[in-house]
Amino acid sequence: MTPIRTAILGFGKIAADQHVPAITANPRFDLVASSSRSGQGVGQTFTDWRKLIREVDGLEAVAITTPPGPRYEIARECVLAGLHCLLEKPPTATLTEIADLACLAEAQRVSLFATWHAQHHRTVDAAARALAGKRIARLDIRWHEDVDKWHPGQDWIWQPGGFGVFDPGINAFSILTRIFPGSLFVRSAELHVPHGAQTPIAADIAFSSPQADGPLRCSLDWRRTEGEEWTIAVDTSDGTRVRLENGGARLAIDGQASNDEGPGEYPDIYRTFLDLIDARDSSIDVAPLRLVADCLLLGTRREADPIKR
Amino acid sequence: MTPIRTAILGFGKIAADQHVPAITANPRFDLVASSSRSGQGVGQTFTDWRKLIREVDGLEAVAITTPPGPRYEIARECVLAGLHCLLEKPPTATLTEIADLACLAEAQRVSLFATWHAQHHRTVDAAARALAGKRIARLDIRWHEDVDKWHPGQDWIWQPGGFGVFDPGINAFSILTRIFPGSLFVRSAELHVPHGAQTPIAADIAFSSPQADGPLRCSLDWRRTEGEEWTIAVDTSDGTRVRLENGGARLAIDGQASNDEGPGEYPDIYRTFLDLIDARDSSIDVAPLRLVADCLLLGTRREADPIKR
Structure with a gap:
């Protein structure tokens, strides 16, 4: 061939x-x-x-x-x-x-x-299987990193259309929409926008879901300089604890930890692309981008300190 | 029956x-x-x-x-x-x-x-037919009204999720997406947000389209106290001039004016609802709301004068 x-x-x-x-x-x-x-x-x-x-x-x-x-x-x-x-x-x-x-x-x-690269960890598939059919007691997302480390001197992230902290945060959303066992809606979003910038440096989001019995919270923050973390913790109402760390590469279910042992995010993306080409099919998941738009439709803006240049 | x-x-x-x-x-x-x-x-x-x-x-x-x-x-x-x-x-x-x-x-x-009530004028159907298959030389939308007249003392419009000037503006979008002969995208949006409010009192939007040869502009403004207007003017590249006034109720094609002579917006909405029920079908046009979300995804915020209370 x-x-x-x-x-x-x-x-x-x-x-x-x-x-x-x-x-x-x-x-x-x-x-x-x-x-x-x-x-x-x-x-x-x-x-x-x-x-x-x-x-x-x-x-x-x-x-x-x-x-x-x-x-x-x-x-x-x-x-x-x-x-x-x-x-x-x-x-x-x-x-x-x-x-x-x-x-x-x-x-x-x-x-x-x-493509949504963060969805291509085998650990994300395993988390989705562990949550399938369950009710959710609690969701806690922390996507905290140091913007100066990952985007040094980049100005486009603060411009209109630059996404701000949703640029990394949409990776969390792409995992969340893949693993959450039901419908998930933005209920409120506090957007912390630096004086003079157009996009948020941090966002506190509350979700709601007919499949949830307790709070669903998400904190995105680009102001974390030490102890960065990319963690999604989900407790089910029947007592299972699912925790994805390192942006999805590490999974713990009830404390039992495992690492992604698949081919890796981008090799898996290209494997999927081949399947799509062979089938003349498409894969167009808009859910993560739609959640960002929903945060903006419902968002409350707060002024944050100006960006240090 | x-x-x-x-x-x-x-x-x-x-x-x-x-x-x-x-x-x-x-x-x-x-x-x-x-x-x-x-x-x-x-x-x-x-x-x-x-x-x-x-x-x-x-x-x-x-x-x-x-x-x-x-x-x-x-x-x-x-x-x-x-x-x-x-x-x-x-x-x-x-x-x-x-x-x-x-x-x-x-x-x-x-x-x-x-439902999108503004789509239910017969004049809107006629405008869509006049534009079908054409290239567009110019689009100019003015949706200008007096917020104090239409929403006296209402505070929810300025709160998160209150839409601000997009509350009336989405009616213009609902006509636009119905009559525009091709794809239409938000290219930029200037959002004028009153100090202390969460939603815009005015918005200047530029659209783009593969079917357009000239500028596509939209001005939404809630600060117009005299001479209110709800007008969509479209010139085609082959010289036809289509102008919808009064929120769509009046149409002029190359200066030839006509008024909506259909059953009216809401009677037509319920006629359509019956057709849907009889066919067990649904009609869920998200395009107008998606354009509002796109304005927020790409928007530049400017501070405007505080709301007078």
């Missing part, structure tokens, strides 16, 4: 760190080209993604790893060119854009895959 | 002004009960909607005309009780809630109807 000729559009840190190793390790893919404004990349390199999709012979699939802002426009052209598309998270800047791409991909019979 | 025994949940001004006359004028409906916290209403009156849906014999359908905040919880119970549900606009406070209700209604085989 001839490998699927694949390109990366928007070659940057996440492409180099995660996509390139995952693609090159999979014999079903052939990584033939990439584009980035700087011109750096792998395979045949382009500074113009339009030129790439026009000129690379036999191209079949693309991974779009730009920031979310321009992703709709790129993905639209790729879908119309008959290319299977993998989108980094969050798939687009707005909900209307991803809904439109879903329709276009179906009409064009290409595979569209809105 | 026995009329459909129907109740209004959340009897208030919009129920009295619009729903009661539309339901009682339609012989296929029998308006038998209502609930409101104050106990005022028509037919058998209740202060507790749960008691109403338990106790009214042979109830088949409900119109839920509360504010959007509690609507999900009420609609969920009604759908689970096997009742056909009509929802005032916007259908729910969040996008996840309406998505969940859509699934529940399908599972329960009841009709769910998320």
Whole structure:
């Protein structure tokens, strides 16, 4: 079987760190080209993604790893060119854009895959199985990290559409919507927005659910400089305690700990992409992005200290 | 054919002004009960909607005309009780809630109807036909009204989830998504939020579309005290000028004016509800609410003068 000729559009840190190793390790893919404004990349390199999709012979699939802002426009052209598309998270800047791409991909019979890397831990599957069919007594999410460590000097995160602390927080939402055994709604959201910024540096969210008997809370905070944690703790009403740590890579059920022993997030993403391409199917989970939008629809804004520059 | 025994949940001004006359004028409906916290209403009156849906014999359908905040919880119970549900606009406070209700209604085989009253002018249908298949050269929306006239002393509009100027503005969006001949995305949104309020008093929105050749602009403003207007003007690239005025009730195509000569917004809503019930079908258009969420996802906030109390 001839490998699927694949390109990366928007070659940057996440492409180099995660996509390139995952693609090159999979014999079903052939990584033939990439584009980035700087011109750096792998395979045949382009500074113009339009030129790439026009000129690379036999191209079949693309991974779009730009920031979310321009992703709709790129993905639209790729879908119309008959290319299977993998989108980094969050798939687009707005909900209307991803809904439109879903329709276009179906009409064009290409595979569209809105990826959520944090869902691709085997431990997340195991947590979902442990919670299936249960009622929930308590949910406590803490997604606390040091923004200066992970986004040093980056200004786009504070701009309109930059997501702020929802940029990491949407990873927690993507795990939560995968493991929660029922419907889950934002009931309130306190958004702590630094003076002069457009996006929150922290958010305190309360959820509600017909399947819950107790409080469902989520704290996202980019101001934690020591003891960072990415933890989702769920107690069921019949006494099971499920705790995902390290962003989902470690699971404890009633104190019994295990680590993710799957292929890893990005290798599993590309395995899934192959399944979708083989079936001419798509996977477009909008639930995590929709929860962010719901936080903004219901949010209360509080002014926080200005960003230190 | 026995009329459909129907109740209004959340009897208030919009129920009295619009729903009661539309339901009682339609012989296929029998308006038998209502609930409101104050106990005022028509037919058998209740202060507790749960008691109403338990106790009214042979109830088949409900119109839920509360504010959007509690609507999900009420609609969920009604759908689970096997009742056909009509929802005032916007259908729910969040996008996840309406998505969940859509699934529940399908599972329960009841009709769910998320209404957008402004779409029910015959002039809106005529505008959509005039624009179908065209490219768009220019869009200019002005939805300008006096908040003190329409919402005197109301504080909920400024609270989280109160929508602010998007409360009337979503009517414009509901017409726009019906008549625009293609995909339409929020590109930027300036939100003017009064000091101390949580929701905008005005919004300047730029849209984009693959079907447009020129600017797509929308101005929502609650600060207009004289010369209020609710106007959507669209020029096509081949020179047709379509202009909806008075919230959609008046249409001019290339200067040729006509007024809505249909049954009126709410009578047409109930006619549609009957069609849905007869077909055991649902109509759940989330596009207008999704555009509001997209405005918030991409929005830039500016501080405006405090609300005068």
